[in-house]
Amino acid sequence: MTSILSACMNREAHLRQSLPLWLSLPKVDEVVIVDWSNSRPLVELARMDQRIRVVRVEGEPRWILSYAYNVGVTRTSGSVIFKCDADCSPHPEVTDLEPGPAHFYAGYWKSGRPLGKAWVNGQCLFSRAQFDAVNGYSEFIRTYGRDDEDFYDRLAASGFARREIDASLLDFIEHEQDARMANQVESRAADGIEGLLKKDPNFNEIRNFFFTKLLPWGRDRLRAPYAIVESGERWEVVRRDKTRELPIPEDIQVIARLNALRHAVSQLIGLPQPSAAKLDAKACLALLSNRLFPKSAPGQGAPPKPGP
Secondary structure (H helix, E strand, C coil): CEEEEEEECCCHHHHHHHHHHHHHCCCEEEEEEEEECCCCCCHHHHHCCCCEEEEEEECCCCCCHHHHHHHHHHCCCCCEEEECCCCEEECHHHHHCCCECCEEEECCHHHHHHHCCHHHHHCEEEEHHHHHHHCCCCCCCCCCCCHHHHHHHHHHHCCCEEEECCHHHEEECCCCCHHHHCCCCCCCCCCHHHHHHHHCHHHHHHHHHHHHHHCCCCCCCCCCCEEEEEEECCEEEEEECHHHCCCCCHHHHHHHHHHHHHHHHHHHHCCCHHHHCCCCHHHHHHHHHHHHCCCCCCCCCCCCCCCC
């Protein structure tokens, strides 16, 4: 039995466009949708087809992939789970891919990028046993980037070889990259350089990379608990118990952020990595601010004072 699993926040238009296609795919017995605090609840989608199940998570101010897909897997009933983004249109041949005792399937961004499909990296097929073996997605990753790749790395480290989904078998609804980041940052996020960094995919990915090294995820970690608020036929509304969220120690946050800042300086300013590695956070922020907000550049910064 194969379950398609998709989770989204305020990507309803894409989801409604993709859903009929998913239901037409062969071997698909179930579609589970995680409504991650969408501005308009999506529980009514469960009435479209007997194979659709919706779980709405309330009270979430921003998108967190790891939480959303972990709770989604617990609501699936298939032995094979096909994780599919809301904007993904798979070809029927994808459902012929069967995870085996020693392998799973995932898209690879390096193969997809030449085709304009770097997003293939987020699509994967795995078994419930494989998910359980690595305890799902790392819930220490709470911003954009590295969530899928960390999941794949841990599956491979547990003895499950990664086989590639041919990028030609996955199409995507065209939209701007900003749409992928739109729900990652709370509306009260800081302005200036701090605000830009919070929205920058590369900065977040490097920081999350260090989280995975300093806080490895595994079967000893407790995933987020959820309380059922309301339920009906093939739908339910739940709320995450945020009082039991696993803490990320302050010293680890500092280390991960500093390394991400150094990477940003190296990439944006062109400073060699050995030189960037000697900078502290204050120096990194100063360099980045000067590059991104040059006060002396025409039309930038405060206007000149009038002459006498």
